[in-house]
Amino acid sequence: MKYRNHIWPLMCMAALCILAACTKTPLEQALIQAGKNRKELEKVLEYYQNDSLKLRAAQFLIENMPYHYSYQGEELxxxxxxxxxxxxxxxxxxxxxxxxxxxxxxxxxFKALDAVYDITSVKADYLIHNIDFSFKVWREQPWGKYVTFENFLEYILPYRIGNEELMEWREEIYKRYNPMLDSIRNTPYGSDIRAVTQILMDSLSNAPIFFTGIFPDGPNVGPNLVRWRAGNCRELTDLVIYVFRALGLPGGCDKMLVRGDKNVPHYWNFILDENDSTYFTSIGQNSKNLEKAETYWDPKGKVYRETFSLNRNIQQDLKFDMLNVPKNFRKPLMRDVTAIYANKINHQLRISADSLTVKPQDGETVYLCMSSQMHWLPVAYGRFEHDTIRINNVEGSVIFKLAVCRNQKPLFISLPFLLEKYSGNIRFFRPSGRKHSITLLQKFKEDFQAHMVGGIFEASNHPNFREKDTIHIITERPPRLINTARLPKSKPYRYVRYYGPPTRHCNISELAFYQSASDTSALQGILISPPGAVAGNIVNQFQNVFDGDPYTSMDYREPSGGWVGLDFGHPVQIQKVTFSPRNRDNFIRKGDLYELFYAQTNGWESLGKQTATSDSLSYNAPEGALLYLRNHSRGNDERIFEMVDGKQRLW
Structure with a gap:
């Protein structure tokens, strides 16, 4: 069964499932939907009729098949x-x-691909091989005795991760990675799921990974990722899941439908230990030590765990009114694990009707939404009852907005609000009739700003800096594209350099030294860099620091010990330094056209357009408003923010 329209078939298929579910079991309904493929699925059930556990595993897969599909086509x-x-x-x-x-x-x-449903296409031999090999691994591994049957079904048995093209993969990956665990399998730690996972993650991280987020959106890539090791957090998370499942480790993918401080979803791996406790990891990032879920640092709002089985509790909660259920909850192959990650700061959100701009109907479903650029995407739901909205299990330090779904469209019923992480207090962004003058320096958070905190500027009259003076220390995140440090008068120096803080790889985009605080022409010199590192190296790119372009930068090869500087040829006075952090072009760019908006219940109100004449913009904006700065000239990274003590606080 093939479809070219990807959304309505999913809705119709799910609607058929719900209508039939009133009278038939999920397994019976799945077999009905299989149509001509029913005989293949019945072969599997017959094959395991004398093995109760494998029969239950087969039933689990088949009854959830109507909600799974692959994409196929030449575009793949x-x-x-x-x-x-x-x-x-x-x-x-x-x-x-x-x-x-x-x-x-x-x-x-993407639209040229065909959606092919598992229930109408998966063959008996494929399922039988998948089930048999899954059981083999579960039973042979020393830690298998600590993996419950329920966790086995959900996190080891499934033959697919998302909507990837199906192929055989278990045995090949098993043969490749199982020997990596020989060093621990016969030790006292051989049955310790955490210890085994740590060994595996260390081994997986030894080889290079190729991270990028600029490739086009598409379906899950599939098990070839284990060889390619390329993509964004979604692909790298999938890579690890294939290895986990092939080796019988009970893990998978936890995710944010929208990350709390970004505009996109975010994915990472989890593992369940013998006590069913959750630990998180990511290849190449957090793999050195498995960490408890409650220590996960990113602002989350809501966290979900991907499952193979349909979450029939969510289905029942929403009564599956297909026309008025947002996409994320129409086919919920996930369960809410926010409470596991939030732990003691897990909040039960309660908002009274008098805080809303539109009052919902009694008993109406209300959706909790998070920001994705200028849109608000549903990430959770609750009910409006007794003049109060109730939404359970929410972590704070995130800005939300509330909506109901009517006539297949969202109707927003509140202004944006911040849920305080620790207190649980709620603060609405209510634009005041009063306006204040604000200065804007960026449109999106630049992570590299933090990489300069602790960096120092040093001066010396010795080429090897054996005797040196510190002339400036960066004590806070550089707030703008071009930052200036004025220095007290001191003795002349021939050599100067910027020395990056430990573990930050010495990131810097542009650097200039001036003889006088009033000078506009920078001192000239010969580039100097660490011994053994050649200027122009493709990794270090020292020359970018003095090329006059703040959108090129250097990134030192090693985490510590990086620096870059100038030899003036003779001692000179230095009374001013300007520097630009490494960046992704999210500071204000001279010559670009910008537009500032502030949030209201029903959308964004423009405060006008401006062409930047420097690395800052000035506006008059309503006090207390949530703001958003759009660059009409270039780039996609933009983020909501507020003004706090005259500075932008990006959320």
């Missing part, structure tokens, strides 16, 4: 090229890979 070949080519041409960069594919074959067209 083009899509896979992004990841395969990047894995062997990473030195060229992801932009080169993307642009070269587009130039040769055109842009990837």
């Amino acid at each position: 070949k083009k899509y896979f090229q992004y990841f395969e080519r990047f894995s062997v041409s990473a030195w060229r960069g992801p932009t080169f890979v993307r642009d070269s594919i587009i130039q040769k074959d055109g842009k990837f067209n």
Whole structure:
């Protein structure tokens, strides 16, 4: 069964499931929907009729098949090229890979793919091999005795992760990675799920990974990721899941439908220990030590765990009114694990009717929404009862907005509000009739700003800096594209450098030294860098620091010990330094056209457009408002913010 329209078939398929579920079991309904493929699925059930556990496993897979599908079509070949080519041409960069594919074959067209449902296409031999091999691994591994049957069904048995094209993968990945665990399997720690997972993650992280977020949106890539090791957090999380399942480790994917401080979803891996406690990890990032879920640092709002089984509790809660259920909850293959991550700061959100701009109907479903650029996406739901909205299990330090769904469209019923992380207090962003003058320096948080905190500027009259003076220390995140430090008068120096803080790889975009605080022409000199590191190296790129372009930068190869500077040829006075952090072009750019908005219940109100004449913008904005700055000239990264003590606080 193939469809070219991806959304309505999913809705119709799910609606049929619900209507039939009133009288038939999920397994019976699945077999009905299988149509001509029913005989293949019945072969599996008959094959395991004398093995009760494997029969239950087969039933589990089949009864949830109506909610799973693959994408197929010629466009997949083009899509896979992004990841395969990047894995062997990473030195060229992801932009080169993307642009070269587009130039040769055109842009990837997701809509040209066909959705093929598992229930009508998966064959008996495929399922039987998957079930048998899953049980083999579960029973043979020393830690298998600590994996419950329920966790086995959900996190080891499933033959697919998302909507990837189906293929055989278990045995090949097992043969490749199972020997990595031989060193621990026969030790006293051989049955310790955490210890085994740690060994595996360390091994997985030894080989390079190729991270990028610029490739086009598409379906799950599939088990070839284990070879390619390329993509964003979604793909790298999938990579680890394939290995976990092939080796019988009870883990999977936890996710935010929208990350609390970004505009996109976010994914990472979890593992369940013998006590069913959750630990998180990510290949190449947090793999050195498995951490307890409650220590996960990103602002979350809501966290869900991906499952193979349909969450029939959510289905029942929403009564599956298909026309008025947002996409994320129409086919909920997930369960809420926010309470596990939030732990003691888990909040039960309660908002009274007098805080709303529109009063819902009694008993109406209310959706909790989070910001994605200028949109608000549903991430949770609750009820309006007795003049109060009730939404359970919410972590704070995130800005939300409330909506109901009517006539297949969201109707927003509140202004944006902040849920305080520790107190649980709620603060609405209510624009005041009073306006104040504000200065804007950026449109999106630049992570590299933090990489300069603790960096120092040093001066010396010795080429090896054996005797040196510290002339300036960066004590806070550089707030703008071009930052200035005025220095007290001191003795002349021939050599100067910026020395990056420990563990930050010495990131810097632009650097200039001036003889006088009033000078506009920078001192000239010969570039100097750490011994053994050649200027122009493709990794370090020292020359970018003095090329006059604040959108090129250096990133030192090693986490510590990085620096870059100038030899003036003779001692000179230095009374001013200007510097730009490494950045992704999210500071205010001179010459670009910007527009500032503030949030109201029903949308965003413009405060006007401006062309930047420097690295800052000035506006008059309502006090107390939530704001959003759009760049009409370039770029996609923009984020909601408020003004606090005259500075932007990006959320």
